[in-house]
Amino acid sequence: MPAMKVIDGNPVPPPFGMGFFLIPISAVTDRGNWDTIGLQATGSVDIEVKDHLIPLNHEVDVMSPPKRGGRAVSGGMNVLIPTMHLGFAIGTAERLLDEMKTVGNKKPPVPGAKSIGEKDPFRIEYAQHAMKAAAARALVDDVMESVDNTLRKGEQLSTRQSTMLRAVNIHAHDVTRDIAEWAFQRGGGDALREGRLQRIIRDTLAGCQHFFANDQNYVNVGFELMGAPDDHIWLGLFDFGPMPSAPAA
Structure with a gap:
């Protein structure tokens, strides 16, 4: 999931501020609140994660060129x-x-x-x-x-x-x-x-x-x-x- 990084209470500006993280599904709450006028078959929902510690090696750098995939x-x-x-x-x-x-x-x-x-x-x-x-x-x-x-x-x-x-x-x-x-x-x-x-x-x-x-x-x-x-x-x-x-x- 994507999230903004905060250091010492201050949001980190782009491009370093946006991070993507691997989080177990057990830590995620599905809000199920996408009652939209269209695109109803996308499966999109808002999610919430509270008080979950993410190890450093669970951050995914998606903004740089990928290491594999061609x-x-x-x-x-x-x-x-x-x-x-x-x-x-x-x-x-x-x-x-x-x-x-x-x-x-x-x-x-x-x-x-x-x-x-x-x-x-x-x-x-x-x-x-x-x-x-x-x-x-x-x-x-x-x-x-x-x-x-x-x-x-x-x-x-x-x-x-x-x-x-x-x-x-x-x-x-x-x-x-x-x-x-x-x-x-x-x-x-x-x-x-x-x-x-x-x-x-x-x-x-x-x-x-x-x-x-x-x-x-x-x-x-x-x-x-x-x-x-x-x-x-x-x-x-x-x-x-x-x-x-x-x-x-």
Whole structure:
């Protein structure tokens, strides 16, 4: 489990402050409190650990390159976590468009009436969202190709590559959220009744609530893109600044 480190009552700043620890399940209390609007099949829950002593050798360094696992995990958590979120954002955008194509082509129950997909406004909006999704996917592919080429060489990502990996995550989620909101607006009864479209809309909106998709994270992205000082680096998933000194053991 992840936890923040505290030394002499003071929280340790990133990147040294976040630790991941191996804890026996017997020490964990499951709060079972994730009654969410979407993503209900993830098994996610809040947990609590009280008064449990963790040996030093039970800390796992997940922010540095792993010692085994090959090139697929050679970028560490700072690459793996953004990559997983990109899969969610791009995949749900494409699925929403597929579902809305089905909704648009559905024959109305009233004889002689046009389907929503036969109407110009729907066709225009569908094309606009499809192009936005395709553009987001192309940008993701471009950034991931750069990341993959670097890791294939056994090298670590540059500051700019790390910046772009974070930036495309926020952007891809923004595009996907817009498509979900449009799908709810135009989906009619299919978006209201229990079913595939409603579930995908709910899952998309819930997933886009993740801190990874927060526009506030653009602050550090913009700072680096505009020319931050050379000594500034990514200290964590979204912390950016000069490398601090390691805390005393």
